[in-house]
Amino acid sequence: MSRWHEIDLLQLKYAIALYEQQGLTKTAEYLNIDKAFLSRQITSLENRLQFKIFKTKKTPLRLTDAGNDFLNIARQILNQFEQTIESCQQLNRAEKEQINVGINISIANSILSKIIKKFHKNFPVVEIILYEMPSYEQIEKLRHQEIDVGFFHRHNLENTQRNNDLFESKSILKEKLVIVLPENHRFGKTTSISLKTLANEQFILPPEHLLHSLREQINSLCKEAGFQPKVKQEAAWISTILSLVAGGMGISLLPANVENLQRNGVIYRDIQEQSPILEIVAVWRKDNESILLQNFLQEIENI
Numbered sequence: 001m002s003r004w005h006e007i008d009l010l011q012l013k014y015a016i017a018l019y020e021q022q023g024l025t026k027t028a029e030y031l032n033i034d035k036a037f038l039s040r041q042i043t044s045l046e047n048r049l050q051f052k053i054f055k056t057k058k059t060p061l062r063l064t065d066a067g068n069d070f071l072n073i074a075r076q077i078l079n080q081f082e083q084t085i086e087s088c089q090q091l092n093r094a095e096k097e098q099i100n101v102g103i104n105i106s107i108a109n110s111i112l113s114k115i116i117k118k119f120h121k122n123f124p125v126v127e128i129i130l131y132e133m134p135s136y137e138q139i140e141k142l143r144h145q146e147i148d149v150g151f152f153h154r155h156n157l158e159n160t161q162r163n164n165d166l167f168e169s170k171s172i173l174k175e176k177l178v179i180v181l182p183e184n185h186r187f188g189k190t191t192s193i194s195l196k197t198l199a200n201e202q203f204i205l206p207p208e209h210l211l212h213s214l215r216e217q218i219n220s221l222c223k224e225a226g227f228q229p230k231v232k233q234e235a236a237w238i239s240t241i242l243s244l245v246a247g248g249m250g251i252s253l254l255p256a257n258v259e260n261l262q263r264n265g266v267i268y269r270d271i272q273e274q275s276p277i278l279e280i281v282a283v284w285r286k287d288n289e290s291i292l293l294q295n296f297l298q299e300i301e302n303i
Helices: 009-021 024-031 035-049 065-097 112-122 135-143 154-158 212-224 238-246 256-261 291-299
Strands: 054-056 098-103 127-132 149-153 167-175 177-182 202-205 230-234 252-255 266-271 278-285
Touching: 009 024, 009 035, 009 065, 024 035, 098 135, 098 291, 112 127, 112 291, 135 149, 135 154, 135 278, 149 154, 149 291, 154 167, 154 212, 154 278, 177 212, 177 238, 177 256, 202 238, 202 252, 212 252, 238 252, 238 256, 238 266, 252 256, 256 266, 278 291
Parallel strands: 098 127, 098 149, 202 230
Antiparallel strands: 149 278, 167 278, 177 252, 177 266
């Protein structure tokens, strides 16, 4: 029975070097190993192959027909093995040096800068690639392993039942809704406002097809106050909503993180009624075993 499975890659290297250097003494010096050890390794290799590679070990060395074919294949094996290792090392470096993160507006306007600063402090060579996108896009990117972790509101995850066995999540931030008014609004000097007094106001709100869960929360809150918001204009970007409010086109209800934007021409007021709490979570695939991901999650633990 052949003992080829016992062959060491170094033995292939020794046999190739012996033929190229043409002699045990010269080859042993070239490889910086003992001549007797080299001779034993070549003999062991031939015994395991069950055929002779060299017709004679005297200079000049000549190969058997089987030996000639074997050394050609051995060179290919070593080259392929080296290329495979280099390729895997490149993939490993890429995995270690980059993490893909999905974000929404709420996390971007609140604690994202703290997360990045803390992570870069402890992992300065790692590049964080950010993708700003709605929750449903982040979920799809996570499902197809195109991002490592996403930040969005928990209710968006809970509304997608098929994700229950695929994802893990961690609570990162909780925030309420606030009222956004033009700075010259009649309620501008009031610290908190009852939603009931806003029933006749014109609203600037995010579109339902992009931020369905947020609009659902806003509509539900207004319904509890006894009215359906009169939507004068929809805008996908929070910055656009604030610009329209500043221009006097209407008012808005938005997550409290907008207060960090310090937009000229708008003011923020608390809601007298109990506002729903919007919970932002970090979400990742349960089967993602990346050490880099685990390090990232550990760093955001106490943000």
